[in-house]
Amino acid sequence: MNLLQKFLLELQEITLLITAAFVGLFKSPRYVKETVKQMDLIGVGSLPIVILTGFFTGGVLILQTFPLLVYYGAQGESGKAVSTSLIRELGPVLSALMVSGRIGSAISAELGSMVVSQQIDAMRALGTDPYRKLVAPRLIALIFMLPFLTVAADVFGLIGGGIVASTLFNQDYGVFLASVRNGITVEDIISGVIKPLFFGLIIGSIACYKGLSTTGGTVGVGRSTTSAVVLSSIVVIIFDFFLSRALQSILDVRPV
């Protein structure tokens, strides 16, 4: 099995997994309770790390760009600088990366150990579809929760930026807020919320596939966890580029 075949096989399996999970949603049994539980685990559980990441990312953005803005005499536009970069790009990508690190690894480890301990086989033997029971709730939860996590990261990033601007650079809150309002457009916010939907799908499907395709005992679980996190992070970043360009074109966002 050469590398191209392996790649094509993985792509095929991931596509089939996503299809199976979503087709399963149209038939009962639907595992709503399991979905809500995953939402709580993925969404609320990831909130602290996403908030922290956003907060300090916003802070460091101001920290780095403020002196440059002072150089051009545009320190009044500091909020604009933070809000455009954070809401358009850094919020969605950073929260996706944090979630893939925290949730992607958890999913693939959980499913991998279930495969290794043959619980999946047992499930199948009992007539339960593991795609519906295990994959679909996790995918739905990720797709639903990642936009909210992104919004949290954006908001706390702006708060962190404002705090850094006011405490370290003595900029008035009002000036900062005004320039934030001035900087964001509806298109920015919409594209910042659309992107996490795709990222959630990517993270969930890769993590689930990697977990379910685990072979080789406990060592295999570790390997699949690692590859799930690495692959999902890379794919998220690659997709982000094309998605951004497409959204810019569709929503007519100024590339400035």
Add this chain to the structure above:
Amino acid sequence: MPPTQKNLSFSQLRVGIFVLASLLILGFLILNATGDFNPFERKIRLKARFATADGLREGAEVQLAGVTIGKVEEVKLLPPDSPEDARVEATLIVEEIFDGKPISERIRTDSTAQLIATSILANDKMINITPGSPKGQNVSENAVLNSTESMSINQLTQTGNELLQQINKMSVPTNEILNKANRGEGTLGRVINDESLYNNLDATVGETKLTMTKLQNTLDRINTGEGSAGKLLNDPQLYDNLNRTVAQLEAISRDLRAGRGTAGKLFSDDALYNDTRAAIADLRVSAVKINGIADDFKVITNDLNEGRGTAGKFLKDERLYEDARVAIGRLNTTAEKFEIILGDAQGGKGTIGKLLTDESLYNNVNQTASNVNQLSSESTKLIYDFRQNPKKYLTIQFKLF
């Protein structure tokens, strides 16, 4: 669950191949739709030469009349023996088909490539190609366009510097003039410092105001119809009179035409004309008669010329002339003699001369006259005395011893 065979055929990977292909096509479409990537576009290369690249880099924009149509592919130095205004050659790569039409319809051989600045602050340059006119030919691959360079910020600052120096030079005399003016010297100083000009102006303005008021009053009065001008403007009487006169003139001319009255008859009655004609005929008869008289005169003159008759002889006979000449000659000699006599007399020669020049005769005569005067007075006295006392003279004394 994934197949566990060691070897897979591609037929088992159809979904994978399909998904990969669709993902690739999607990515290509995204980039193509946004205009970032278009491998099917045909390009054409053009060249432009400049004296200096002046900040033009590879990848800089190429515009046609401000619309981006391509980019700079290469900027290279030309060999050292190239002319001074073509030291650098830029290769421009532009779309061959733009907006559905070949770009060579727009870029002609008479288009020029301008090196222009993208902004005031940066030294980055781009190339703007001016659209060609229909007079030019289509450009071909690797055609060298005419080029102009726009003014760079460096040149601008240099010019500004020179200008500043000139202004500096000028400011010294200006300062002096202003100082003088401040001190009240010269015309300008007076204008600035002396109040009399202002006062005069003020007074003039005041007078003008007064004049304007008066003018206004006059105009008002004229408007209300006062005075001759007012009447001229407002009273319709003059107009009426004129109108009437014109009407009368019209009537007169109508009468004239109709032949009424003397003037009318003059114009229209034939009698006067006839009379005049008769008079002229009479005149002609008279003229004939006068002609006859003139003929008679001619005859007489001829006779005279020929010396016939008394008058003819008088005119023609030379004897009379000769006699007259002799007589005049004599008269002449007489006059000469007389002249000599007179000259002698003037010179005091002869009796007459003495009579004219010697005063003694006059004195004598005078003396005599006075003596006679005296005598006469004496005689008067004597006669008077005689009358008074006749006895004195009429006494005859007889004495005898």
